[in-house]
Amino acid sequence: MKTQELFSILEENKGKTLLFEYAPTRFVGANYHITEVKHITVDAVDCGAQTDSWKETIIQLWESPLEKSKTAHMSVLKALGILNKVGKMKPYVLEAEVKFEYSNTTFHTAQLFVNDFEIQDNNLILKLAVEKTDCKAKELCGVPEKIVEAAESVVEKVESCCSPSSGCC
Structure with missing residues (x-):
């Protein structure tokens, strides 16, 4: 509001x-x-x-x-x-x-x-x-919009997003 x-x-x-x-x-x-x-x-x-x-x-x-x-x-x-x-x-x-x-x-x-x-x-x-926190750069960092069901997929995506060569902070 x-x-x-x-x-x-x-x-x-x-x-x-x-x-x-x-x-x-x-x-x-x-x-x-x-x-x-x-x-x-x-x-x-x-x-x-x-x-x-x-x-x-x-x-x-x-x-x-x-x-x-x-x-x-x-x-x-x-x-x-x-x-x-x-x-x-x-x-x-x-x-x-x-x-x-x-x-x-x-x-x-x-x-x-x-x-x-x-x-x-x-x-x-x-x-x-309360509003939940969110990633504003999902598309830029390659984070999928849909919730990933398998924990291994989440870890894999986060590690690739946060690697030094990813372009993310």
């Missing part, structure tokens, strides 16, 4: 409560705070020695241990107020991918993509998910 799309969804649902589902049926606690907004520029080189660059907006969520008994989640209006204040200080790139950074005692720190959203009763639920 792009940053602009997130802001549009928030604007359309100002009167609702904001919940985050970080895994199926697992929600960020009501004691969460928005503790940081990062405007990131990624300059990357993939394993095929190809360069790429893009922008990301990363919003960090943190559960306050001092508020574990809290039962009311943050309102969309309050979250929007925080994000708008940040935008006045450091403008957003509205076409940037938006991610939420989150962890708790049972879930590792991760940058989660917004896969979808849902309205249930008076709640706006942002459905977050």
Whole structure:
């Protein structure tokens, strides 16, 4: 989801409560705070020695241990107020991918993509998910698109891709 799309969804649902589902049926606690907004520029080189660059907006969520008994989640209006204040200080790139950074005692720190959203009763639920890593240079490095069933074939392909003469990093 792009940053602009997130802001549009928030604007359309100002009167609702904001919940985050970080895994199926697992929600960020009501004691969460928005503790940081990062405007990131990624300059990357993939394993095929190809360069790429893009922008990301990363919003960090943190559960306050001092508020574990809290039962009311943050309102969309309050979250929007925080994000708008940040935008006045450091403008957003509205076409940037938006991610939420989150962890708790049972879930590792991760940058989660917004896969979808849902309205249930008076709640706006942002459905977050981890995206798997991927090789961006499959074609260049000769990595097959289909999953190879035999482990020997995988090892053989990886060794040929990663050899010094392969043209990959």
